Amino acid sequence: MAANPMSQFDVYRIGPEIKVGAFDISFTNASLFMILSTVSILLVFNFGSKKNSILPNKIQLLAELSYTFVSKMISDTAGSKAKPYFAFIFSLFMFVLFCNMFGMIPYTFTVTSHIIVTFVLAAFIFIGVTVIGFIKHGFGYLKLFVPSGVPAVLLPLIVVIEVISYLSRPISLSVRLFANMMAGHTMMKVFGGFVISLGIVGGWLPLSFSVALTGLEILVAFLQAYVFAILTCIYLNDALNLHH
Amino acid sequence: MVKKIYFLSILFSFFFIKEAFAAESGGMPQLNPEFWVSQIFWLVLTFGIMYLVLSKLILPKISNNLESRKSQILENIEAAEKQREASDAKLKEYDEIISKSKLEANSIFNQAREKALKDIGAKREVLDKQIDNEIAEAEKEIDALRKNAPDKINKIAIETSSELLQKLIGAEVNNSSISAIVDDLSKRSGDKYYGN
Numbered sequence: 001m002a003a004n005p006m007s008q009f010d011v012y013r014i015g016p017e018i019k020v021g022a023f024d025i026s027f028t029n030a031s032l033f034m035i036l037s038t039v040s041i042l043l044v045f046n047f048g049s050k051k052n053s054i055l056p057n058k059i060q061l062l063a064e065l066s067y068t069f070v071s072k073m074i075s076d077t078a079g080s081k082a083k084p085y086f087a088f089i090f091s092l093f094m095f096v097l098f099c100n101m102f103g104m105i106p107y108t109f110t111v112t113s114h115i116i117v118t119f120v121l122a123a124f125i126f127i128g129v130t131v132i133g134f135i136k137h138g139f140g141y142l143k144l145f146v147p148s149g150v151p152a153v154l155l156p157l158i159v160v161i162e163v164i165s166y167l168s169r170p171i172s173l174s175v176r177l178f179a180n181m182m183a184g185h186t187m188m189k190v191f192g193g194f195v196i197s198l199g200i201v202g203g204w205l206p207l208s209f210s211v212a213l214t215g216l217e218i219l220v221a222f223l224q225a226y227v228f229a230i231l232t233c234i235y236l237n238d239a240l241n242l243h244h
Numbered sequence: 245m246v247k248k249i250y251f252l253s254i255l256f257s258f259f260f261i262k263e264a265f266a267a268e269s270g271g272m273p274q275l276n277p278e279f280w281v282s283q284i285f286w287l288v289l290t291f292g293i294m295y296l297v298l299s300k301l302i303l304p305k306i307s308n309n310l311e312s313r314k315s316q317i318l319e320n321i322e323a324a325e326k327q328r329e330a331s332d333a334k335l336k337e338y339d340e341i342i343s344k345s346k347l348e349a350n351s352i353f354n355q356a357r358e359k360a361l362k363d364i365g366a367k368r369e370v371l372d373k374q375i376d377n378e379i380a381e382a383e384k385e386i387d388a389l390r391k392n393a394p395d396k397i398n399k400i401a402i403e404t405s406s407e408l409l410q411k412l413i414g415a416e417v418n419n420s421s422i423s424a425i426v427d428d429l430s431k432r433s434g435d436k437y438y439g440n
Binding site: 024025030049182 | 284
């Protein structure tokens with residue numbers, strides 16, 4: 001067994017190398033777990049929406065609770081104008097949640113522990129939100145960088161800070177998720193390694209830590225998916241209802 | 245079939261995990277750009293398909309289910325409300341009927357009582373009159389008897405005395421003298437026997 005706690009994040013090809021032009025789009029373990037997550041999401045929600053009984057069964061209840069949870073989250077943070085983007089935020093939340101949760105199963109691969117994946121998601125959100133903002137408000141969207149009630153002397157500084165904070169959104173959003181996932185999994189791996197190296201005598205302490213960490217990581221997996229989705233809602237709120 | 249393929253591919257991946265673990269690599273694999281394009285490609289593909297299926301097929305169905313359940317529950321509540329109102333009205337009606345019939349029963353009872361009392365009074369009057377009449381007649385009879393009684397007694401006394409005298413002295417005695425004596429006696433002591 002590998003002692004390196006980072007080797008769990010290795011991406012490797014499954015099957016042959018697939019190249020399109022200069023790009024390598026081979027099927028990897030990351031692709032496998034992306035497909036697994038999406039297929040599980042689709043299966044759960046397909047079975048959860050198939051029958052429309054007045055008294056929902058367990059899977060229907062699960063699907064409907066998720067639906068109302070996300071829809072409430074969106075309406076609370078971004079208002080009723082965000083309704084057209086419900087499907088996207090729902091997919092986003094479910095995708096991140098399922099990828100995180102799949103990562104909690106031993107010997108699996110955590111898709112969201114890779115900066116490139118979270119960055120693509122965050123960048124897409126950033127670009128999408130910016131485009132929506134400019135479509136809704138035209139150049140008035142730039143008022144987002146000019147907070148009201150700021151003295152004129154401070155304005156240049158504030159605008160620069162606002163622009164930087166706006167531009168750093170995709171980075172903070174992606175790094176938050178990626179770093180949380182990576183740190184948690186690395187820590188679990190390290191404690192797991194301690195269990196092995198300390199053996200039957202001293203291994204109980206890191207083992208108990210490992211158990212506790214697993215619970216914590218499951219919480220983090222949910223929480224980070226939630227944070228990712230709610231931050232998207234907040235950015236969307238900025239674009240839809242220019243509050244500044 | 246699809247499931248089988250996926251499970252097989254999971255098994256496959258375990259195979260390769262072992263291989264990858266055997267060949268250790270240093271540093272953060274996340275920063276190795278070798279598979280970035282592949283990851284982006286598969287992310288866009290899987291996420292895009294999932295988004296399309298969710299937004300076009302599944303989420304509308306769930307929203308529809310939720311809506312229909314909500315409306316059905318509202319309908320049921322409305323129907324229940326209506327039925328409650330109807331039952332309240334029926335209860336009121338029933339109460340009214342009961343109170344009305346109670347009043348009616350009371351009045352009927354009162355009427356019957358009055359009538360019965362009247363009847364009893366009339367009958368009693370008639371009976372009282374009859375009784376009075378009978379008493380008066382009986383008194384009259386008694387009076388007549390009382391009036392006749394001294395004469396009869398006197399007569400009996402005269403006859404008895406005359407017969408007694410005849411037996412004693414053997415001679416016929418004038419009835420008229422005896423009757424004079426009896427009358428005289430009865431007048432003197434008549435009150436002792438016939439007086440009231």
